[in-house]
Amino acid sequence: MNKTIYFIANWKMNGNHNSIKEIERVFNFLKKNAIYKFKKIIFCPPVNLLSSFSEKIKSRLIDFGTQDISKINISNGPYTGQLSAKMLKETGANYVIIGHSEKRIIDEDFKTIKEKINIALKNKLKVIFCIGENLSQKNNGISLKVLKKQILSSLDKKKINFDNLIIAYEPIWSIGTGIVPSNSYLDKIYRNLKKFLKEKYKVNKPIMIYGGSVTTDNVATLREISLISGFLIGGASLKSASFIKIIKNYFR
Numbered sequence: 001m002n003k004t005i006y007f008i009a010n011w012k013m014n015g016n017h018n019s020i021k022e023i024e025r026v027f028n029f030l031k032k033n034a035i036y037k038f039k040k041i042i043f044c045p046p047v048n049l050l051s052s053f054s055e056k057i058k059s060r061l062i063d064f065g066t067q068d069i070s071k072i073n074i075s076n077g078p079y080t081g082q083l084s085a086k087m088l089k090e091t092g093a094n095y096v097i098i099g100h101s102e103k104r105i106i107d108e109d110f111k112t113i114k115e116k117i118n119i120a121l122k123n124k125l126k127v128i129f130c131i132g133e134n135l136s137q138k139n140n141g142i143s144l145k146v147l148k149k150q151i152l153s154s155l156d157k158k159k160i161n162f163d164n165l166i167i168a169y170e171p172i173w174s175i176g177t178g179i180v181p182s183n184s185y186l187d188k189i190y191r192n193l194k195k196f197l198k199e200k201y202k203v204n205k206p207i208m209i210y211g212g213s214v215t216t217d218n219v220a221t222l223r224e225i226s227l228i229s230g231f232l233i234g235g236a237s238l239k240s241a242s243f244i245k246i247i248k249n250y251f252r
C-alpha cells in the first residue's frame with residue numbers, strides 16, 4: 001500500500017500550552033519509526049496555541065492546521081474578531097477544517113462554507129472539508145442525498161483543485177458517541193461519493209477520510225475500507241498514547 005494515509009487531530013476547544021508535550025511525543029515516535037512513511041500527520045489545535053506549537057515543532061513529520069478561517073476575503077481590515085486566511089497561514093498552518101458539523105450548528109451555512117473554502121484555497125491552505133448526515137437523516141434513508149447536497153452547495157466546480165481538498169465524511173451520529181458505522185454502510189457511502197465526485201467534478205481520485213469515534217480499537221476495521229485514506233480524530237487525538245496507537249494499529 002503506497003497511498004498517503006492522513007491522521008488528522010482535531011483538538012476542538014481543548015488543550016493548553018502544556019499540550020505541546022503530546023505533540024512532541026508523537027514527533028519522537030515518528031522520528032524513531034521511519035517505516036511509517038506513507039502517512040501525513042496534521043494537528044489542528046485551537047488557534048491560540050497554533051503559532052507557538054508550530055514554532056516549536058518545525059518538521060516535515062508534522063503539519064499544522066486551523067479549525068476555522070474568516071469568510072472576509074481580505075488580508076487585513078476593520079473586522080473585529082476576524083482572523084484572515086493570510087494571518088492563519090502565517091501562524092504556520094497549512095490546513096484548515098471547514099464545514100464541521102459542530103461549526104455548522106453555530107455559524108456556518110452553505111454559502112459561508114463555500115466562501116471559506118474558496119478563500120482558503122486561494123491563500124494556499126489545504127482544506128479539510130467535513131460532510132455528514134444526522135441520525136434522523138440516516139434513519140430516513142437520505143444520507144447520500146444530504147452528503148451530495150453538502151458537496152454541491154460548497155464545492156465550486158471552477159475553483160476546486162482536488163489535490164488541495166480532503167473530504168472528511170463524519171456522520172454526526174458517530175461524533176463523540178462511540179458508535180461507528182458498519183463497514184458495509186461505509187463502503188456504500190464512499191463508493192457512491194467517489195462515483196458522484198467523478199460525475200460532477202471529473203475527479204478520479206478524491207482524497208476521502210473518515211471521522212467519528214475513531215479509536216485504537218476500531219481503526220484496524222476501518223482500514224478495510226480501501227476508499228478511506230485516513231482519519232479526522234477528535235477525543236482520541238488529545239493524548240499522544242492513543243493517537244500513536246491509532247497510527248500503529250492502522251499499519252500493523
Ligand code: 13P
Nearest residue numbers: 010175176212213234235
Ligand atoms: P471524535 O473522534 O471525538 O468522535 O470526534 C470526531 C470529530 O468530530 C473530528 O472532527
